[in-house]
Amino acid sequence: MPEPYRRRRRRRRAVPAVPLLLGTVLVCLIAAVLWVLLRDRGPEAKDIPVPDYVEQDYLTVNEWSRPGTPLEEISGVVIHYVGNPGTTARANRNYFESLSSGLENTYASSHFIVGLEGEVIQCIPLTEIAYASNGRNGDTVSIEVCHPDETGEFSPVTYDRTVELTAWLCVQFKLDPETDVIRHYDVTGKECPRYYVEHPEAWDTFLADVAAAVKEQEEAHG
Numbered sequence: 001m002p003e004p005y006r007r008r009r010r011r012r013r014a015v016p017a018v019p020l021l022l023g024t025v026l027v028c029l030i031a032a033v034l035w036v037l038l039r040d041r042g043p044e045a046k047d048i049p050v051p052d053y054v055e056q057d058y059l060t061v062n063e064w065s066r067p068g069t070p071l072e073e074i075s076g077v078v079i080h081y082v083g084n085p086g087t088t089a090r091a092n093r094n095y096f097e098s099l100s101s102g103l104e105n106t107y108a109s110s111h112f113i114v115g116l117e118g119e120v121i122q123c124i125p126l127t128e129i130a131y132a133s134n135g136r137n138g139d140t141v142s143i144e145v146c147h148p149d150e151t152g153e154f155s156p157v158t159y160d161r162t163v164e165l166t167a168w169l170c171v172q173f174k175l176d177p178e179t180d181v182i183r184h185y186d187v188t189g190k191e192c193p194r195y196y197v198e199h200p201e202a203w204d205t206f207l208a209d210v211a212a213a214v215k216e217q218e219e220a221h222g
């Protein structure tokens with residue numbers, strides 16, 4: 001006959017004070033390290049539904065204009081002008097696509113292009129880098145803006161759409177228009193977007209318009 005099952009009482013042993021203290025210190029230390037590592041980083045880049053006015057027409061993955069490199073964080077938006085008066089968003093998107101042949105030996109692209117009629121084409125997903133903003137490609141979203149003439153000034157409809165799109169990005173990625181929306185000029189000193197480099201007061205107005213649009217969009221969506 002099997003031995004009758006005897007329940008053994010396990011006595012809970014008291015946790016010694018020293019390991020407990022060390023454990024607490026360790027947890028605090030890990031928390032502190034994580035806080036230091038994470039506090040300065042922008043929000044994580046993620047694939048989110050874009051507004052209705054954005055047509056998504058992604059470039060083919062290629063080394064010249066869509067390297068497929070993950071965009072780890074989004075801590076800013078960089079505004080550009082296409083520098084080619086009168087060209088459409090479609091034409092500029094096709095130019096970026098044509099670079100994939102390698103024949104032009106040029107690396108260039110942009111996440112978004114705002115066209116002459118206020119239309120918007122998205123060329124690169126928000127989870128990948130574009131080749132637009134030099135040292136800031138790794139943590140920013142780029143917007144190329146079409147313009148009717150050499151001055152580089154955006155037409156009213158294009159301007160309004162650029163404000164709307166920039167504000168939408170600020171809301172989605174918790175960016176501050178005053179500090180996180182910059183010109184290509186602010187990265188490299190390049191005269192881009194030309195009109196808003198030559199007219200700093202027009203750039204200040206743009207930022208103020210984006211800030212107002214952020215408030216509006218936040219109020220509209222709670």
Ligand SMILES: [Zn+2]
Nearest residue numbers: 080081184192
């Ligand atoms: Zn630029």
